[in-house]
Amino acid sequence: xxxxxxxxxxxxxxxxxxxxxxxxxxxxxxxxxxxxxxxxxxxxxxxxxxxxxxxxxxxxxxxxxxxxxxxxxxxxxxxxxxxxxxxxxxxxxxxxxxxxxxxxxxxxxxxxxxxxxxxxxxxxxxxxxxxxxxxxxxxxxxxxxxxxxxxxxxxxxxxxxxxxxxxxxxxxxxxxxxxxxxxxxxxxxxxxxxxxxxxxxxxxxxxxxxxxxxxxxxxxxxxxxxxxxxxxxxxxxxxxxxxxxxxxxxxxxxxxxxxxxxxxxxxxxxxxxxxxxxxxxxxxxxxxxxxxxxxxxxxxxxxxxxxxxxxxxxxxxxxxxxxxxxxxxxxxxxxxxxxxxx
Amino acid sequence: xxxxxxxxxxxxxxxxxxxxxxxxxxxxxxxxxxxxxxxxxxxxxxxxxxxxxxxxxxxxxxxxxxxxxxxxxxxxxxxxxxxxxxxxxxxxxxxxxxxxxxxxxxxxxxxxxxxxxxxxxxxxxxxxxxxxxxxxxxxxxxxxxxxxxxxxxxxxxxxxxxxxxxxxxxxxxxxxxxxxxxxxxxxxxxxxxxxxxxxxxxxxxxxxxxxxxxxxxxxxxxxxxxxxxxxxxxxxxxx
Numbered sequence: 405x406x407x408x409x410x411x412x413x414x415x416x417x418x419x420x421x422x423x424x425x426x427x428x429x430x431x432x433x434x435x436x437x438x439x440x441x442x443x444x445x446x447x448x449x450x451x452x453x454x455x456x457x458x459x460x461x462x463x464x465x466x467x468x469x470x471x472x473x474x475x476x477x478x479x480x481x482x483x484x485x486x487x488x489x490x491x492x493x494x495x496x497x498x499x500x501x502x503x504x505x506x507x508x509x510x511x512x513x514x515x516x517x518x519x520x521x522x523x524x525x526x527x528x529x530x531x532x533x534x535x536x537x538x539x540x541x542x543x544x545x546x547x548x549x550x551x552x553x554x555x556x557x558x559x560x561x562x563x564x565x566x567x568x569x570x571x572x573x574x575x576x577x578x579x580x581x582x583x584x585x586x587x588x589x590x591x592x593x594x595x596x597x598x599x600x601x602x603x604x605x606x607x608x609x610x611x612x613x614x615x616x617x618x619x620x621x622x623x624x625x626x627x628x629x630x631x632x633x634x635x636x637x638x639x640x641x642x643x644x645x646x647x648x649x650x651x652x653x654x655x656x657x658x659x660x661x662x663x664x665x666x667x668x669x670x671x672x673x674x675x676x677x678x679x680x681x682x683x684x685x686x687x688x689x690x691x692x693x694x695x696x697x698x699x700x701x702x703x704x705x706x707x708x709x710x711x712x713x714x715x716x717x718x719x720x721x722x723x724x725x726x727x728x729x730x731x732x733x734x735x736x737x738x739x740x741x742x743x744x745x746x
Numbered sequence: 747x748x749x750x751x752x753x754x755x756x757x758x759x760x761x762x763x764x765x766x767x768x769x770x771x772x773x774x775x776x777x778x779x780x781x782x783x784x785x786x787x788x789x790x791x792x793x794x795x796x797x798x799x800x801x802x803x804x805x806x807x808x809x810x811x812x813x814x815x816x817x818x819x820x821x822x823x824x825x826x827x828x829x830x831x832x833x834x835x836x837x838x839x840x841x842x843x844x845x846x847x848x849x850x851x852x853x854x855x856x857x858x859x860x861x862x863x864x865x866x867x868x869x870x871x872x873x874x875x876x877x878x879x880x881x882x883x884x885x886x887x888x889x890x891x892x893x894x895x896x897x898x899x900x901x902x903x904x905x906x907x908x909x910x911x912x913x914x915x916x917x918x919x920x921x922x923x924x925x926x927x928x929x930x931x932x933x934x935x936x937x938x939x940x941x942x943x944x945x946x947x948x949x950x951x952x953x954x955x956x957x958x959x960x961x962x963x964x965x966x967x968x969x970x971x972x973x974x975x976x977x978x979x980x981x982x983x984x985x
Contacts, residue, residue, distance in 0.1 A: 497825065497840045497929070501803040537798075574916075574926055659925035686844055686925050687823075699925075706823035706842035708928060710961050710968065 476526040476560050478601040480610035483525050486621055486649070486720035488612075489517045489557075492530030492684030494550055494704035495568055499535050500542040505549045506704030509713050513703055513733045514556035517715055524717055526559050526612075528623065530684030530700050531566025531655030533597070538571040538587035547596045562625060565606050566655040566684065567663065569593040570629040574685070575662040579606060579630035582664075590630070606630040609642050619724070619746075621649035621679075628654045628665035636668055643676035649726070649746050650679050657683040657690075657699050679726070679746050689714060689730045691742045698728060698742075711739060781950055781982035782807060787829045791836045793935040795912030801829060802838055807981070812957060812970030820970020824957040826865075830983050832945050834935040839863045839884070839955075845962035846917045846927045848887035854903040857883040857891045863932065863957045869942050870950035870980065880907065880941045886930040888913040908937045922962060947985045952978035 475481055491513055496504035517527060534546040554561060569589050570578035577583045578590040594606060601608070606627035613620045624642050627635065643650065652673065656663035658681065673681070684701035688709025691698050702713050713733045718726050721743070730740040785805040792799070806827035814820040827838040841861065848860040858864060862885040869877050881901065883891040894905035911934035917927030938945045956971030972979060 497823070497842070498797055498803060498838075498931075500798075500800070503803060504808075574928075657925045659923065661924060662926055685928075687842055687928065688844065706840070706929060707821045708823070708842040708844040708961070710821055710964065710966070712819075712821065 474525065474615075476610075476612060478560070478603075478610065480612050480623075481525075482613050482615045484615050486612060486614075486619070486718070486726070487522060487524050488718050489520070489524040489527040490530065490682060490698070490700045490716040490718065491517065491527060491703045492699075493532045493566070493687055493701035495532050495535040495546070497535075497706045499572070500537050500540060501535065502542050502545050502549070505546055507549050507553060509704035509733065510550060511553040511556060513713065513715050514554050516731065516733055516736055517717070518557045519736075520717055524559065527557060527561045528625075528651075528653050528682065529561060529563040529703070530653065530682060531564050532568045532684060532701075532705060533563070533566070533593070534568050534589060535572065536568075536589055538584075538589045540588065543589045543592045544596070547592050551596065562601065562610065562623065562653075563593075563597045564625045564653050564655055565590075565593055565627040565629055567629045574656065574660060575664065576629050577631055577664040579627070579632065582630060582632060605635075607635050607638065611647070619648040619720075621651065622647045623651045623653060626652060626654035626665060626669070628656050628663050628669075631664035631668070635665075636672065639669070640672050640676075643672065643678075646677075648724075650677055651682060652678060652680075653682045655683060656685045657681075658695065658697055660685055680744065689716070689740065691728065691730075691740065693742060693744060696744070700730075714739065781980040783984035784828045784830050784835075784981050785984055786947075787831045787836065791829065791831070791834075791933075791935065793836070793910050793912050793933045795914035795931050795933045797838050797914070797931055797933045802827060805829070806836075806838065809955065809972040812972055813974075814968075814970050815975055817974075820957075820968070822959055822961060822968065822970075824863075824959075824970050826863075826955045826972060828953075828981065830938065830945070833937060833939075835867075835938055835941075835943070837865065837932070837934045837936065839865075839932040839934070839957070840929065841886070841931070841957055841959065842929045843886070843917065843959055843961075844925070844927050845922050845960065846886050846915060846919050846930055847922075847960060848885035848889065848919060850885060850889050851887055853889065854891045854893075855889065857885045857889050858958070860885040860887070860889075861930075861957075861959045862886075863955065865955045866953065866978075867936075867941055868952045868978070870952060877942075880905075882907065882909065882934075882936070884911065884932055884934070886913060886915060886919060886932075888932075907940045910935045927962070943983075945983070947983050949983040951981055953981050954978050 494510045533550045534543050536542040567574050570576040571584050609624045611622050681697045683699050686699050687701045687705045687707050689702050689711050700716050714731050716728055716730050718728050720726055725743050725745050728742045729738045732739050784807045787801050806829045809826045812820040812824040823842040825840045829836040850857050850860050862883055865882040866879050868879040871877055879895045881893045892907040893901035893903045895901045911932055914931040916929045943949050958969040
């Protein structure tokens, strides 16, 4: 019995250690914070689907119609080197909590992106810019707060829609003819964020091509929470257009299987080359080189992983690979770094 | 053996209290210290987890971002909010969580081993003396362990607070395979009388609240609290 007591005391003490390990001995785990060390993972030629090489000739029309090199317009443009920023998921913790909108965080992030050298030619955002009652009145002030913060970045931004641009539920599906129809959040997203780009549907695409004609890139901006057969056919058709790089951007990642587009897109994506699927939804940063997926969801929404708020800058390298640097928004230090083939 | 197990449980709880620097071991700050006002709700609060009463956003007293032991914003994000009315202290607990885990389903069980909040409330006495502490551990399954801890004593889990709460899960409980998990919210009503608190403006009490979590794809325990872990905040029921 005495030994049993001793064992129980030891076990209880162990419980203390486990339960409180984070309160007193929490040190940097190589992630966020002022120590912000850079971890480099080089992954090249991972996916067999990255064999799109014969696309250059098909890109000339997009190049010639996009105006001055170095300036990206809503339809795309030309660049000497592909470079873009990725920011995702910016919303308060509670519905209609406009007073709790993470204005400070997202403002700093956009200021950081603006100050990056070289400044990214454009940015893409991965959805969830609000947490508002889908039929209430807080959507507009929250989107206004976001867009005000975004003004710190002087180049063009291409947004995708998140579940909070529909009803807030991951499984929600908005748009004409869809289950959740037209919500106020959806309407405001369309008018305030896509309107300036001239997009009339919640999904769209643009191309960015090399000024020397050596490479082409298409960005397919999917509305996962406004999914229908028309969008599926559009996506399949766009993916069939050969380009050197293919980026598919949507809100939910591949494991968020309750989102309307995730399961049907699996088969569509599997039959075409893919450089990278860029998503958000999960409020952290994750990179899956083998699965060719990057999650950027740490743009001010309540953090759910272990990294700090931040952003990503993608940069084309001389050998054609793309480097993805994830930055801590306070230190502007690279926290994680990946390099992936086209 | 049953008695020994129970004793061990209580011992574990007591050690947890020590290890986590829970409030009962600390000397009481003077009751005359500046207090943070808790807003009186302007309408009914239904503790269903939805927290969709406008008061939660408009007037509730907020802790803001919990911090870790280094004083930096704790990740994952957590916060708490407070309100009161003629009967209850209302508590809103928000947890961002990419892997919502809760295996303890038994009332007064070891809730703290799950993703869980720990809330401690101790009535303030006029002379700054030490009174009992009322502790509440709650996980995203809605399981509560409430206990009364007399000064220098052990947690008495036979004490029942009469707490009512609702949970809102944005994600799937105990499913670590997907990326659907975003957050969970506890909305609770704790009868003021159960803690010996008068439901009247000017009533003062000390609070500390924290949360621990195990993020997805890790076995690391990450904790945050309102201010310094274990440090008590003096609250006062406002008009």
